[in-house]
Amino acid sequence: MDTIIQGKAYVLGKNIDTDQIIPAEHLVYSLSDPEEVKLYGKYALSGVPPEQGGLPEGNIPFVSEGSFRSDYTVIVAGPNFGCGSSREHAPFALQVAGAKAIIAESYARIFYRNCVDGGFVIPYETAVPLTEAVKTGDELKIDIEANTVTNLTTGKAYTLSPLGDVFSIVQAGGIFAYARQENLMAKS
Amino acid sequence: MAQTITQKILSRAANRRFVDPGESVWLNVDVLLTHDVCGPPTFDIFKQEFGPDAKVWDPEKVVVLPDHYIFTANEHAHRNIDLLRQFAAEQGLPNYYDVGTSRYRGVCHVALAEEGFNLPGTVLFGTDSHTCTSGAFGMFGTGIGNTDAAFILGTGKLWEKVPESMKFTFEGDMPEYLCAKDLILQILGDIGTDGATYRAMEFDGEAVYSLPVDERMTLCNMAIEAGGMNGIIAADAITEAYVKAHSSKPYEVFRSDPDARYHSIRRYNVAEMEPVVAQPHSPDNRATVRSVEGTKITKSYIGSCTGGKLTDFMLAAKILKGRQVAVHTNIVPATVKVARDLECETFDGVTLKKIFEDAGCSIALPSCAACLGGPADTVGRSVDYDVVVSTTNRNFPGRMGSKRAGVYLASPLTAAASAVTGKLTDPRDFL
Numbered sequence: 001m002d003t004i005i006q007g008k009a010y011v012l013g014k015n016i017d018t019d020q021i022i023p024a025e026h027l028v029y030s031l032s033d034p035e036e037v038k039l040y041g042k043y044a045l046s047g048v049p050p051e052q053g054g055l056p057e058g059n060i061p062f063v064s065e066g067s068f069r070s071d072y073t074v075i076v077a078g079p080n081f082g083c084g085s086s087r088e089h090a091p092f093a094l095q096v097a098g099a100k101a102i103i104a105e106s107y108a109r110i111f112y113r114n115c116v117d118g119g120f121v122i123p124y125e126t127a128v129p130l131t132e133a134v135k136t137g138d139e140l141k142i143d144i145e146a147n148t149v150t151n152l153t154t155g156k157a158y159t160l161s162p163l164g165d166v167f168s169i170v171q172a173g174g175i176f177a178y179a180r181q182e183n184l185m186a187k188s
Numbered sequence: 189m190a191q192t193i194t195q196k197i198l199s200r201a202a203n204r205r206f207v208d209p210g211e212s213v214w215l216n217v218d219v220l221l222t223h224d225v226c227g228p229p230t231f232d233i234f235k236q237e238f239g240p241d242a243k244v245w246d247p248e249k250v251v252v253l254p255d256h257y258i259f260t261a262n263e264h265a266h267r268n269i270d271l272l273r274q275f276a277a278e279q280g281l282p283n284y285y286d287v288g289t290s291r292y293r294g295v296c297h298v299a300l301a302e303e304g305f306n307l308p309g310t311v312l313f314g315t316d317s318h319t320c321t322s323g324a325f326g327m328f329g330t331g332i333g334n335t336d337a338a339f340i341l342g343t344g345k346l347w348e349k350v351p352e353s354m355k356f357t358f359e360g361d362m363p364e365y366l367c368a369k370d371l372i373l374q375i376l377g378d379i380g381t382d383g384a385t386y387r388a389m390e391f392d393g394e395a396v397y398s399l400p401v402d403e404r405m406t407l408c409n410m411a412i413e414a415g416g417m418n419g420i421i422a423a424d425a426i427t428e429a430y431v432k433a434h435s436s437k438p439y440e441v442f443r444s445d446p447d448a449r450y451h452s453i454r455r456y457n458v459a460e461m462e463p464v465v466a467q468p469h470s471p472d473n474r475a476t477v478r479s480v481e482g483t484k485i486t487k488s489y490i491g492s493c494t495g496g497k498l499t500d501f502m503l504a505a506k507i508l509k510g511r512q513v514a515v516h517t518n519i520v521p522a523t524v525k526v527a528r529d530l531e532c533e534t535f536d537g538v539t540l541k542k543i544f545e546d547a548g549c550s551i552a553l554p555s556c557a558a559c560l561g562g563p564a565d566t567v568g569r570s571v572d573y574d575v576v577v578s579t580t581n582r583n584f585p586g587r588m589g590s591k592r593a594g595v596y597l598a599s600p601l602t603a604a605a606s607a608v609t610g611k612l613t614d615p616r617d618f619l
Contacts, residue, residue, distance in 0.1 A: 017584040024560040028264035031229040047586045080382035086317040088333035108415050109386050114333035175339055176237045
């Protein structure tokens with residue numbers, strides 16, 4: 001597992017639901033066919049109303065027109081990120097687009113589980129909202145061991161809430177890797 | 189030690205006498221539910237992790253109910269059905285309900301009940317967030333993703349954090365103008381879309397126990413809209429009568445201890461409550477229908493796991509009988525069984541089907557349809573700046589298709605009254 005995640009931030013508001021992360025009409029593509037998988041990257045966060053994407057300015061798409069990958073590595077959002085449906089396609093789409101971590105005030109349960117158990121992106125929480133302290137395009141550096149995030153654009157550092165029980169699953173890379181490591185299922 | 193009903197059910201599934209809120213426990217799963225959107229990727233992960241020739245832990249406990257993208261020309265959607273069919277054949281799954289055959293049922297949460305899979309005291313996981321609907325039967329039901337579902341397929345187990353419980357007590361006699369939908373929208377307005385995150389929502393009180401099973405399912409269905417892990421109503425005589433009519437399997441009835449610990453308790457008197465809607469674009473954006481009445485709508489939609497059960501249509505028929513709709517109105521029965529019931533159940537001596545046809549409604553085939561937008565050719569999908577009054581459960585931006593559309597979530601009575609006038613209308617104007 002990487003110990004440092006560094007890249008550009010993409011800032012969103014509160015209650016970003018899974019229909020905004022990946023609209024339902026796109027759920028038909030295969031999650032295993034490499035060509036079709038790219039479409040999940042293309043449409044990641046395409047359901048966000050344009051003016052609410054890429055705050056504080058808005059009208060900044062997560063993935064630019066015609067592209068399959070995002071320029072942004074860390075998503076910063078308000079409370080209740082990933083509310084709505086159980087579609088695992090949501091954290092998957094963010095990963096395919098190139099996101100490695102999310103820093104939100106809080107998460108909906110199923111989305112949080114999916115991020116961790118599927119090993120797609122790391123769902124961090126902060127006690128202090130970062131949506132005001134970070135602008136879309138700022139360069140962020142997350143230190144996984146130290147549990148901190150530094151906004152390299154402003155020079156300010158923030159503490160991330162500990163991942164607690166799930167850190168070992170995140171570290172292993174998902175529930176299957178974790179279960180093998182802990183001898184809960186046969187090693188393959 | 190005193191426990192809530194949710195704790196007791198999870199204790200049983202963890203082979204423990206007591207589980208504490210906050211602790212993570214491994215649970216033995218009674219039923220795993222999946223459908224056409226999440227089944228194929230779940231099966232892929234299962235094969236990848238357990239091997240191409242691996243067998244599921246218990247074929248009897250896997251229920252596959254395709255329901256999302258059924259009546260569409262979309263080739264990818266058809267391929268997903270093929271993948272379900274193939275996996276069910278390989279694994280010899282007896283509980284696969286194939287599209288295009290007499291076994292097709294429709295919306296999974298409603299079909300689960302009809303097919304007798306909902307048993308008090310059991311643990312159900314499903315690859316759909318509205319799996320919490322089944323909590324109406326005094327059981328634990330919650331949604332999960334594909335990876336967790338694949339883990340269950342191979343092992344029959346999953347870890348879960350034992351939730352704290354929030355209790356919602358509804359006292360008084362249900363007035364005829366209120367539906368379960370009004371009760372849950374009231375709660376959502378009070379606690380918000382993350383007001384119950386990682387918690388159990390337990391419903392009780394005489395008003396709740398006066399409701400038929402269909403209406404109890406509506407209450408539990410939208411627990412997820414508050415972020416709830418599960419919604420739950422302890423089984424009573426009404427539940428047991430339903431369960432016995434649909435299954436011969438044994439079950440165990442659990443009830444919360446009187447001194448069980450709750451995160452919070454809220455009490456409501458239904459006599460003081462009013463019909464409400466959730467305004468665009470969030471299920472917690474509550475307003476009384478009176479305060480927004482007159483708002484012009486372009487469509488009315490009565491359907492889905494939340495609002496497409498027989499009781500929902502009985503309620504809508506009360507208002508639509510002998511009247512004409514002023515806007516396009518979609519009637520989407522949740523299941524084949526509900527669709528058949530529309531043809532034989534009557535209100536004032538007229539079948540529901542005839543009432544809806546005479547009123548000028550369009551009756552669609554049973555599936556999830558436009559509740560979640562779906563492929564471009566989905567019946568009832570919102571377009572452009574549509575303003576929809578809908579008995580479904582979500583109104584996030586773009587949920588029913590168009591990002592520019594606005595959706596008002598409402599009870600079947602409010603959706604029917606508004607269909608008649610073409611604007612948001614309090615059902616008391618017709619009752």
